[in-house]
Amino acid sequence: MPRHRLPQLTTTCRSPDLAPTLARPWFSPRPHLGENQAYNGIMTARPTTIADFPPAIIENLSEARRVHVFTGAGMSAESGLETYRNDKTGLWENVDPQAMASIDAWARDPEPMWAWYLWRAHVAEEAQPNAGHIALAEWEQLCDSMLVTTQNIDNLHERAGSQHIAHLHGSLFAWRCSICGRPYRIMELPTQPAARLTPPECPLCHNPVRPGVVWFGESLPQREWELAEQWMMIADVVVVVGTSGVVYPAAALPRIAYECGTPIIEISPAATDLTPLATVSWATTAARGLPELVAKVQESRG
Ligand SMILES: [Zn+2]
Numbered sequence: 284m285p286r287h288r289l290p291q292l293t294t295t296c297r298s299p300d301l302a303p304t305l306a307r308p309w310f311s312p313r314p315h316l317g318e319n320q321a322y323n324g325i326m327t328a329r330p331t332t333i334a335d336f337p338p339a340i341i342e343n344l345s346e347a348r349r350v351h352v353f354t355g356a357g358m359s360a361e362s363g364l365e366t367y368r369n370d371k372t373g374l375w376e377n378v379d380p381q382a383m384a385s386i387d388a389w390a391r392d393p394e395p396m397w398a399w400y401l402w403r404a405h406v407a408e409e410a411q412p413n414a415g416h417i418a419l420a421e422w423e424q425l426c427d428s429m430l431v432t433t434q435n436i437d438n439l440h441e442r443a444g445s446q447h448i449a450h451l452h453g454s455l456f457a458w459r460c461s462i463c464g465r466p467y468r469i470m471e472l473p474t475q476p477a478a479r480l481t482p483p484e485c486p487l488c489h490n491p492v493r494p495g496v497v498w499f500g501e502s503l504p505q506r507e508w509e510l511a512e513q514w515m516m517i518a519d520v521v522v523v524v525g526t527s528g529v530v531y532p533a534a535a536l537p538r539i540a541y542e543c544g545t546p547i548i549e550i551s552p553a554a555t556d557l558t559p560l561a562t563v564s565w566a567t568t569a570a571r572g573l574p575e576l577v578a579k580v581q582e583s584r585g
Contacts (some may be wrong), residue, residue, distance in 0.1 A: 289502040290532035292452070328563045333575045340563050343520050343546045344576065345583035348427040351518035352419055353511075353537060354569075355434045357525020357551060361413040361570035364406065364437055375399060385499045389461075393491055394479040400494040401480060404455040405472040407436075412443035415524065415569030418577040420444035425580060430518075432511040434526060434533050436496050449507040449514075451533050457495030460485035467492040503532065515539035522576075523549045524569050528557035550576075 330336050356364075375383070382388055383399050420443045423429040431440050432449040438456055440448050450457075458467040465487050473480070482491040497503055515521065521540040528534040534556065540547055541560040549561035550572040558564045565572055 289505055289508060290535075291502050292497050292499050292533075293531045327558060327561050330563060330565055333565075333572075333579055336563060336565075336579075340546060340548065341579060341583055344548070345580045347519035349514070349518045350422065350426045350429045350520055350522065351514040351540070352429065352431045352522045352524060353433075353526065354431060354440070354524045355526025355528075355530075355533075357527075358415060358433070358569045359410070359413075359435050359437055359439055360525065361415065361568060362410040362437075362439055364410050364435075364439075381499060384496075386501055389493065389498065393461075393482050393493070396494070397482040397491075398477045398480040400455065400496070401469070401473050402476045404469070404494075405474060407438065407455050408472060410437065410439065412439045413570040415571075415573035416440055416443035416445070418573040420446075422577045422580060423447075425577075425584065430510065430514045432507075432514065432536070434530065449510045451497070451503055451507050451511060453494075453496035453504065455494065455496065458492050459495050460488060460490055461493040462490035463488045466495075508532075511536055512539060515545075516543055518545060521545055521547045523547060523551075523557055523561065524573065525551060526555065526557065527551075528555045548576075 328335075328337055328340070378399075383396055389396055416439050419429070419431060419440065423445055428447070429445070430447045430449060431445045432451060433440055434452050436450070436452055436455045438454055458469055459465060460467060461482075463485060465485055467483070467485065482493065484490070485492055515536050516539060518540065521537060523537055526534070528537070537547055537557050537560050546562045547557075547560055549555070549558060549564040550567060550569060551558070551564065552566055552568055554564065554566075
């Protein structure tokens with residue numbers, strides 16, 4: 284039995300009122316603050332270059348023993364993986380991504396979804412980790428321990444060399460039986476997109492194999508969720524990269540670090556719903572910002 288009810292992936296919701304579903308005694312969400320509004324008397328710093336970072340934050344970053352990095356779609360944007368939003372195949376141009384990401388849609392008609400996820404896996408396999416993924420793997424070597432909690436399903440963090448990854452939304456490469464859960468290996472991904480494909484049968488129970496990703500209406504994987512929650516509490520610093528902070532429950536995680544008073548560094552080209560929680564919010568991209576940040580950590584550690 285899970286020790287608490289696992290939160291389900293929900294459609295975008297801008298209300299921080301969902302946060303209490305975490306049901307922690309110390310968890311008392313503060314009123315939602317607008318950009319650059321003060322909390323605890325401190326403004327969110329919005330530096331334009333790393334040279335403008337508050338010196339105390341550089342110190343936090345270089346002395347941090349446990350680093351928790353929390354990543355979203357923006358992390359992989361410079362690897363060319365914004366897929367369905369700028370679908371180049373034309374096949375899914377007018378498809379609502381949420382229609383391809385719900386358990387109900389799968390139950391109704393798995394074939395379009397199976398074709399779509401195979402294609403996405405192919406595209407992810409062709410993509411390369413960017414300088415941001417690589418910088419994180421380098422940083423892991425410098426600190427005592429690092430956890431990368433990602434909402435991405437593309438496996439680019441592990442391909443860049445990160446060792447400890449919590450896949451909150453599963454992985455494009457973790458196919459499994461839709462009923463008995465037995466893992467399934469796809470030997471070869473299609474190199475051409477198709478509108479419909481029939482999912483293979485589980486060799487054990489003969490039910491259809493499904494993508495190993497978390498769909499709307501499904502619970503997040505327990506081990507990953509608990510690890511992410513725990514690391515939001517124990518990390519010395521939390522770095523939030525490329526996430527808009529609108530898909531719950533993942534978006535509620537940085538709030539835990541905020542409630543713990545942990546420094547939060549956000550890297551995002553535009554302000555997000557998480558910006559008011561950040562100690563520093565740097566308007567840059569993952570592939571530009573992270574290598575500079577890690578170089579700074581290296582430099583200050585001598
Ligand atoms: Zn099965």
